[in-house]
Every structure is written in C-alpha cells, then in structure tokens.
Amino acid sequence: MTETCAEAPSIRDQVSEEEWALRVDLAAAYRLVAHYGWDDLIFTHLSARVPGPEHHFLINPYTHMFDEITASSLVKIDVDGNRVMDARQPVNKAGFVIHSAIHMGREDAHAVLHLHTPHGQAVSAMAEGLLPHTQTAMIARHDVAYHDFEGIATDLGERERLVADLGTKNAMILRNHGTLTVGESVAHAFLRMYYLERACEAQVLMLSAGRDGLYNPPQGVEEKVEHQTAPAGMKRLAEGLAWPALLRKLDRIDPSYRN
Numbered sequence: 001m002t003e004t005c006a007e008a009p010s011i012r013d014q015v016s017e018e019e020w021a022l023r024v025d026l027a028a029a030y031r032l033v034a035h036y037g038w039d040d041l042i043f044t045h046l047s048a049r050v051p052g053p054e055h056h057f058l059i060n061p062y063t064h065m066f067d068e069i070t071a072s073s074l075v076k077i078d079v080d081g082n083r084v085m086d087a088r089q090p091v092n093k094a095g096f097v098i099h100s101a102i103h104m105g106r107e108d109a110h111a112v113l114h115l116h117t118p119h120g121q122a123v124s125a126m127a128e129g130l131l132p133h134t135q136t137a138m139i140a141r142h143d144v145a146y147h148d149f150e151g152i153a154t155d156l157g158e159r160e161r162l163v164a165d166l167g168t169k170n171a172m173i174l175r176n177h178g179t180l181t182v183g184e185s186v187a188h189a190f191l192r193m194y195y196l197e198r199a200c201e202a203q204v205l206m207l208s209a210g211r212d213g214l215y216n217p218p219q220g221v222e223e224k225v226e227h228q229t230a231p232a233g234m235k236r237l238a239e240g241l242a243w244p245a246l247l248r249k250l251d252r253i254d255p256s257y258r259n
Helices: 017-035 091-106 118-123 135-141 158-166 186-207 223-226 231-253
Strands: 045-049 057-059 074-079 111-115 144-147 169-176 180-184
Touching: 017 045, 017 057, 017 111, 017 186, 045 091, 057 091, 074 091, 074 144, 091 111, 091 158, 091 180, 111 186, 118 169, 118 186, 135 144, 135 223, 144 158, 158 169, 180 186, 186 231
Parallel strands: 144 169
Antiparallel strands: 045 057, 045 111, 057 074, 111 180, 169 180
C-alpha cells in the first residue's frame, strides 16, 4: 500500500534548520494552492532550491494531492533527477524538466511555482496574452515572459529554451499550457503567482462580456504601477506581511503541513 504524505515519518532531525524552514514554506504553498482551487489533481508542481552549492531542490511526490503535502514528504532531487535522500515516491518528469531548468538557469530563482488553472490556461491560449485592463494585471504584466508550447515538457532539450524565454522576468505564461512564477523565496514566488492568477481570472471574466466597451487605462498609468510595485518592495510585502498572514490562515485550517 502506498504511504500517504500525512503518514510520512518526520525527517526534521535529518536536515538543517534552514532546509526545514524551507520545507515548511513549500509545503504551505502546496496547501495554499489547494485552498485557492489552483491545483490540478497531482499534475502540477512547486519547487524550492535547498541552500548550498549542489543545486538540490525540493518537489512534490507524484502520487499525492496538494492538500496532503507535508514538510517531510517533499522529495529532494538533484538537477539530473536523482533522489538525494531515501524516498520511495516518484517525481513527475515534466516537473523535473521545468523546475531543474529554472533552478539551474537562474541563481535568484530559489522557488519556482507552476500551475494549470483554467483561467491561466485560457489566457495562455489568447494571442494577445495578458491585457493591462485591471490593476492586478498591471502589477503582474510588466514582469511576464512567454514560452511557446512544445508538448508535455518531458524533453530535456526544452530546458535551454525555457530559461532563454524567461530571461530576467519573474513570471511566465506557458502558451497553451499554464502559468509560472519564480522568487527569491517561496513567499515572493507565491505572491507573484497570486497576482498573475487573479489577473488571468479577471481577464477571462472581463472578456466574457465581449470586447466592445472595454475601458482602456489612461496613457502612462501602467508604467506608474510598474514603478509602484518594484521587486524589492513587493518582496518585503510578500515576506513581511502577506506570507505570515497566509501561514496563520493555514494554521487555523490544518497545521499538519508543518509535520
């Protein structure tokens, strides 16, 4: 019988305090994705790079729902896909390809989140991409790159193109596929994903009423919002305010992600 994540034995005494804190944050992100209805059964993935020169990173076991993930159940792998610690659960190959690419290609990408939400997929299929018609979209849009669909991401050769298309941006719309964000912390990547997904949802609702009558924002306001939401300020907002509040929410709902 497959061991559930909730039953996974604690590995807290086998890792550093720094890695354990990272595991707790990443497990929290999985639970929050499930809470907001952004999960896709077992088929998307979030990762975080473990401190150290090896570029090891944590990712979900491929057999479990996001609301089951705990700090101990996350699987640690290297950039070749090998499991670093004793773990019996498999890892999604497409998840390995996407996340290893970004972790190897961007030193500042300590966390990488990838989703397949209906709203994110809908915008990924629109030729014009994300439109600047809401405040939320303006917060996200200036930092969004695009990557063309190449099929399910199991080809190692796609890694180079993923990194090239992301460039210095911190969010990406994977065409005909979904959304992706990176951050210097799980908290920062999560807040970026929150804004991107909310912007996509608003765009789908907005366009459901038709394009006639859409109000275009005044000239220059999008650039003003970009200046107002500089990365350093958004990182402080994520780590100092939004993330602690989200952890309190999770602790009220079910604190088992900390196990």
